[in-house]
Amino acid sequence: MKRFLPVLIALLSVCSSGYPQASPPADIGSIQQNLKKLNVLGSVLYIAAHPDDENTRLLGYLAQEKHYRTGYLSLTRGDGGQNLIGTEQGELLGLIRTQELLAARRLDGAEQFFSRANDFGFSKNPEETLKFWDKDKVLGDMVWVIRNFRPDVMICRFPTTGEGGHGNHTASAILAQEAFSAAADPKRYPQQLKYVSVWQAKRLLWNTFSFGSVNTTSPDQFKINVGGYNPLLGKSYGEIAAESRSNHKSQGFGSARQRGDAFEFFKTILGDAPKADLMDGVDVSWNRTPFGAPIAVQIEKITKAFNSDAPQASVPALVALLGDVNQTVATNKAFQTVRLTEGANTAYDYWHKQKTKELKELIAQCAGLWFEAYADEPAYALGDVIKIRAQIIKQSDAAVNFGGVSIVEGGIAGTNTPLAQNQLQTFNLTLKAEKLSQPYWLESPHGIGSYTINDDLKVGNPENPDAPAVIFLFNINGKPIEFDRTVQFKYVDPARGEIYQPLAIAPPVTANIAEHVYAFNNTQPQTVQVKLKSFTNASGSISLKPLADWQISPAKVDFDGKNKGDEWIVNFNVSPANTKTSTAVLQANITANGKTFAQGLLDIRYNHVPAITIFPPAEAKLVNIDLKTAGKKIGYIAGAGDLIPESLREIGYEVHLLTESEVINSNLAVYDAIITGVRAYNVNERLAYEQPKLMEYVKNGGNLLVQYNNNNGLVTRNIGPYPFTVVNQRVTEEDARVTFSDPSSPVLNYPNKITDADFNGWIQERGLYFVDNIDSRYNTPLQMNDTSMAPNKGALIVTNYGKGRFVYTSFAFFRELPAGVPGAYRLFVNLLSKPKN
Incomplete structure (x- = not known):
């Protein structure tokens, strides 16, 4: 049984049709554009x-x-x-x-x-x-x-x-x-x-x-x-x-x-x-629908009479138009006959729904109605009660009465209270958080080619169509009209001002394993750090799922009396049980308030898009690699962004991110190798000025490894000591056969002997933006090709220069190392490791 209250307190999840949003723009230009759109079908x-x-x-x-x-x-x-x-x-x-x-x-x-x-x-x-x-x-x-x-x-x-x-x-x-x-x-x-x-x-x-x-x-x-x-x-x-x-x-x-x-x-x-128009042969007027001609006439009259100084003057006519559209659908016997003959989704039915939605928002714009709904906090735990503020203001003298706000569609008893002009009103509601705010296409594990979607009715939507929403009821010129608005969180940033972000509904406690991949090259234990965050008051425990051939301790760590917002760290010791090469997925399990969860927390924040919060599996990859390393200290020049430094630290390297001042002014000889990040020569314009110092580093005995760059927008084309050209060539088959054109090359033998097996298990692609027009002084130890393509030797070039070595690689190490591909680690370490003379 529904409860009907002017302001409804509801404990139900809402599944809203359409895309309820924040209030759309209501400037005169937008209103007039929307008026024109009403008459186009x-x-x-x-x-x-x-x-x-x-x-x-x-x-x-x-x-x-x-x-x-x-x-x-x-x-x-x-x-x-x-x-x-x-x-x-x-x-x-x-x-x-x-x-x-x-x-x-x-x-x-x-x-x-x-x-x-x-x-x-x-x-x-x-x-x-x-x-x-x-x-x-x-x-x-x-x-x-x-x-x-x-x-x-x-x-x-x-x-x-x-x-x-x-x-x-x-x-x-x-x-x-x-x-x-x-x-x-x-x-x-x-x-x-x-x-x-x-x-x-x-x-x-x-x-x-x-x-x-x-x-x-x-x-x-x-x-x-x-x-x-x-x-x-x-x-x-x-x-x-x-x-x-x-x-x-x-x-x-x-x-x-x-x-x-x-x-x-x-x-x-x-x-x-x-022949003459994109829509030749298509009637885009109201004449395409049964009984649409009178509606077109009404829209023309409203458009001609529109007063940009008083848009609210058009509200009565727009409301009457909405009533005529609804009345036609509901009561016209001829239309119902058409509907029975042609099916439920006739042209009129389709365009009625579309134009009704447009009309309602246009009425709100002209009436000066602004209304939105906000959660009190950015995130809530499953099972907790979300506190919501619904706000309304009428910024014109249009005749609008307030009927109520609700979480449940149709669950509003109209109070029919007149809205005073320019008086902000706030109403409080509650909603039980019953479903994670996980993007629907990420709810289940998926393969390489397509996402697993559990509800086919959601397909096509850019975002979750069932996000919590508030329904607002108004009586405008005697007609009850409902609107949806998604519940959001709103706050003020000191630098950016008022910010909207989606509401997050989270597990009671999340667990983030510190690294995506833990790489082992011996049986020594590593500390696996797990960061927990509570989204409610919680007690329970955290454990790592036991794995064959791996030792994990302790078996479980309890926690008690955690409050919402608390964060804490738990450490586990993990080690391989033997020295054989192996991989495994490490999973954290959290028991909180009597229920078990296995999700982490990931926030993605960029100023040009709304905040993104998801709850990925609380997992990491364990990789036991037969890996020898040489050297210790690495200098890294950042590019467009990659996780190579973190991956190298996992296997014991000391990685220092180099600044321009350090490249120009410091003693680079302290580094066993220097690496440039992916697309560094596209995004770091200062590399053109740092390049002579890097070449000097190589000439004096250093080892410089340059990762792939796009062929467009290079800050300098003199990347290496001798000429080559970056081109838009790649090998996209991640299992493409790699052959050794120079098996004796040091990069294939020191400190790890590279074999065919090292190219197993790669993901997505072998490499991209290979090089061509390669000077004869470069060695090309490898070649590969996609099916039916000619062999390509441009994925890896190496040359000695002075006392040092220069390496350019187009292999997709930026994908392979974070994915824990053993052979990619072994080859990359070889590229970093110049044999001692």
């Missing part, structure tokens, strides 16, 4: 493989100029890319890139969707991509998004013929073609038809491009000028595109604003070819 879905693949200028034009419902379906979250701003890799990078995409969409006005496909790294062909992706499930995800979104036009970023370069790109186009037809076929994915209807888009286009030396446009292709200026926004679409794209900061895609004419070209892949 057309939709476009753009499809590509990764974050940053989308054409932001085209998306902005379609959403803000043409006012189509515009979406971008990125098949992956960009997990396999490189990270220019930090050390996050894999699914952690995917979390960052998801938020970068959402920030981009807030600027260009499009919506964001995803499939379950995982970006496993660069792929040279679609066959490799589709081998890793679960093709049937990813295709099903695309069909699900299409059937929900119902695009009139679908657009691919890439062709099926390979000009996009990346195998993921080509695969996205292949799947888009199949999804175009599959979405209209009731025999394909019939289980979806419980919730959606089949849908046939009018056409599928390829948005041709000119990237570098690849130009796929031609004068006979259909084209659109998307370089216009929007006076309501005060920007051209080239400016909007640059601001949108510049959110992809982890990929270094800051863009200059562009102004003036700009043409986008299109080639028809499936369906009717457009």
Whole structure:
């Protein structure tokens, strides 16, 4: 039985449809843009493989100029890319890139969707991509998004013929073609038809491009000028595109604003070819729906009568329009007949839901209504009660009565109390925390190619659709209207001002094992430090799961009387039981208040995206390696971000992060080796000035190891003592055969004898951005190749220079060492270890 109170105190988890958000912008430009959008019933879905693949200028034009419902379906979250701003890799990078995409969409006005496909790294062909992706499930995800979104036009970023370069790109186009037809076929994915209807888009286009030396446009292709200026926004679409794209900061895609004419070209892949307009043959007016013509007339009248000095004057007409839309759906017998004939998701039904949502927010904007909901604290433990403040203010003289706030949909008794103008009101609610705020695609372990998603109804969503939300009820001009707002945490940062961040619902106690990998090269024990944090008042114990061939002590450590926010450290001793090479997963188990958990805590913080808090498994990898080391002290020059220093410390090296002043002014001879981090010669412009000192270090007997760099944007091309060229070549098959062209090379023999076995178990790729045009004075001891490709010797070059040694490697050590790959450790140590003369 529901309890009906003006302010409802509820202890239920909410599953909210749609995407409840903070209050949207309510400036006059936004209101007028939304007014224009009310009278447009057309939709476009753009499809590509990764974050940053989308054409932001085209998306902005379609959403803000043409006012189509515009979406971008990125098949992956960009997990396999490189990270220019930090050390996050894999699914952690995917979390960052998801938020970068959402920030981009807030600027260009499009919506964001995803499939379950995982970006496993660069792929040279679609066959490799589709081998890793679960093709049937990813295709099903695309069909699900299409059937929900119902695009009139679908657009691919890439062709099926390979000009996009990346195998993921080509695969996205292949799947888009199949999804175009599959979405209209009731025999394909019939289980979806419980919730959606089949849908046939009018056409599928390829948005041709000119990237570098690849130009796929031609004068006979259909084209659109998307370089216009929007006076309501005060920007051209080239400016909007640059601001949108510049959110992809982890990929270094800051863009200059562009102004003036700009043409986008299109080639028809499936369906009717457009002749004069992208929507040729599609009625994007209200006439496409039964009984829609009178609604269009009303919208025209409201638009003409709109007064930018008094937007609240449009509220009565907008409310009447909303009432007419609802009345038509609920009571029109002819419409109900159409609905019974065509199914529950008719054109009118679909556009009714979409335009009702738009109308409600527009009414709130014009009425000057602002309302949001905040948790009192940033995080709560499962089972605890969340304290929520709901705030409301009416900043106009519109006739608005307050009906109540609630956690339970429909659980509000309307009080119908008039809202005073410009008077902030606060209401207190409570909600029981019943589900971890873990991203739905990370709730279960997953393989290389795709995420495991437990609830297929969540597919497509960029974030959890069931985040806790508060329902606000208003009576506006005599009509009750409900709104959703996600519960967030809000605070003030002294430097950045007011900050919103998602509410985190955590396990009662989390356990973070200090290192991702513990590497052993003997049977000596290492201290495994576990940092615990309590999100509630808790008592219990922490233990490490017993493992065969490993010794762990103590068996368990108790804790008692911990308060919310307490953090403490527990140490365990772990050692291999023997000297044989082996790996194992170390898992922490926490018993708190009678229940067992095994999650850690990970916070990702960057100013350009909201705070990201997840609860990964409380695990670490144990690696027992037959490893010999030489030398002790390492100097490290940071690049774009990697975890190599931490990995080296695990096997006993002393690693010092070198500053520019130390490189220029200190005695570098104290270092047994100096390493430059990944992409250091792309991101550290001072390396051009430090380079002579590094060459002097080598000449005087030092060992310099340079890790991979992108071929674009090098601060100097004179990276080594002799010439070579960084090129965009790579070996993406992590199990590609590696052959020894010079088995006697010291880097293959000292201090560890490298064999074929050392290349087993590598992840994601062998290497990237290999070198070419290699001076004859370099030795190339290894070569490898992807299937059907020619052998490539550019992953590792070595030369003696003066008394020292210079090494350049394009091997993906930045992935392999943090993953605990034994052979990668052995080879990397050899590269650091110059034999004594």
